[in-house]
Amino acid sequence: MQRDPDPQQIADLRADLDDARYTVDGLADAWGPIAAEALGRDDPEPALAALERRPATPAGVLGALFVLGAARPVGAVDSALPRLGAAGAERLGLVRVDGDAVRAVVDLRPYALADESGVASWWIASDPGEMALGGELPEEHVLGAGSASTTLAQILVPTGTGRVLDLGTGSGVQALIAARSAGTVVATDVSARALDFAGFNAALNRVRLDLREGSLYEPVADERFDRVVTNPPFVITPRVDGVPAYTYRDGGFGGDGLVEAVVRGAAEHLAPGGVAQLLGNWEVHGDQAATRERVLGWADGLDVWVVQRDLLDPAQYAETWVRDGGAQPGTARFRTLVRAWLDDFAARGVTAIGAGYVTLRASRRAATLRRFEHLDGAVGSGIGGAIEAALAAHDLQHALADDALADTVLEVAPDVTEHRHYWPGDADPTVIELVQGTGFARVRRVDTVTAAVVGASDGELPLGAIVDAVARLLDADPVDTRAAVLPIVRELWFEGFLALR
């Protein structure tokens, strides 16, 4: 792959892909919804069958070639890429022409994202995946935009116009996303091949990236950023012969050492007020409370908020990542690899592996946020905005003693609904829940007093007046009621059920 492709050839490719309607929707139309679902399960057959039955379209030809890994005749490729042609695509390093057959040597597909900054789409070139290769990936595989890439993209707080670092850029997905608003995007990777793909993708999508080769923060020593974004190679991998070390998912550290190094290094590379966000895996050595302290401890000097989205036992974890590498369950290779993972975990006393999101912030004053929570339910849209609002809520209320909080006017967020559950025939509810429709889609069980306070928070009256009125209504002591409710209100404000008017 060419890091600095010829500008005319890349312009021709861009125009051809545009004309072919080589978009997420264009491909879905080319092979239909059933095939699209099957591709999500790495099954190309329904898409190939649909393309055979339907009249050929440029998007269908390109999808067969670059997504499904199927050969196409030179004439069909020339028609689908009228400016570039099969010969030009070969010069760009996208395909190999062998007689009348054209075969892709890269995966090239449209990628679209909708977030707080709007809807955007790109084309991303990467190495062909297992489906196109029909077997295990090579260790130097360069990843395209996978599900983890999208997860990270969707939790990012809006980037702003400052300097962004995408650490471990791979084919450049996060860097392209950040470049929509950022002033500068520095994209690093330990893999020169990855940077070649990132450079090609930047040129194809008309984006400027500052590409730097090297491990972790090495290429940005002494530099600070307003945002650090990283989907690091967080997969915990046994360091023994015979276990492949995939650059894209494995940074060569033992245990969860790579994620620890990324978190520990952030303090030296965040500008004041800067935010780093990453996906990570961390080991649990028996005790969840100790895990909480260990992971939060990596972020010494920073605000830190860890959202653990999943907790896997060692066998589940091993099976997931052995399968991800292409080994099939039931084979001797699968069993050997799973055993290597289990032995590695046993050697360190690992009882479970946590996975989730980490948000770090270089506070302008002393760090005050230290939060680790397990949230494994389905999430809604707008998580990036929810994280940004939670950080702002934390700062605002941190400065407020309870008296000042009582003078604050809050209102219930527009996506919140109250759900009441009753035993049949009972007049009073047994359970009251506040339910968010967006962001983390939290469900919070509350008591009658809190439900009444939240319900009355319409942005008109100060919180203290509402709490006092509810206490009077329920014949409760107002001082005790404030003491009980205000800490809960702080939490509900951080979590986004309540917002500052």
Ligand SMILES: C[S@@+](CC[C@H](N)C(=O)[O-])C[C@H]1O[C@@H](n2cnc3c(N)ncnc32)[C@H](O)[C@@H]1O
């Ligand atoms: C999971 S991929 C993420 C790619 C892309 N940023 C995304 O979100 O899809 C991890 C990337 O980190 C790179 N990498 C591996 N070890 C690294 C290291 N020690 N320092 C920097 N990058 C590394 C890999 O080459 C790979 O491109």
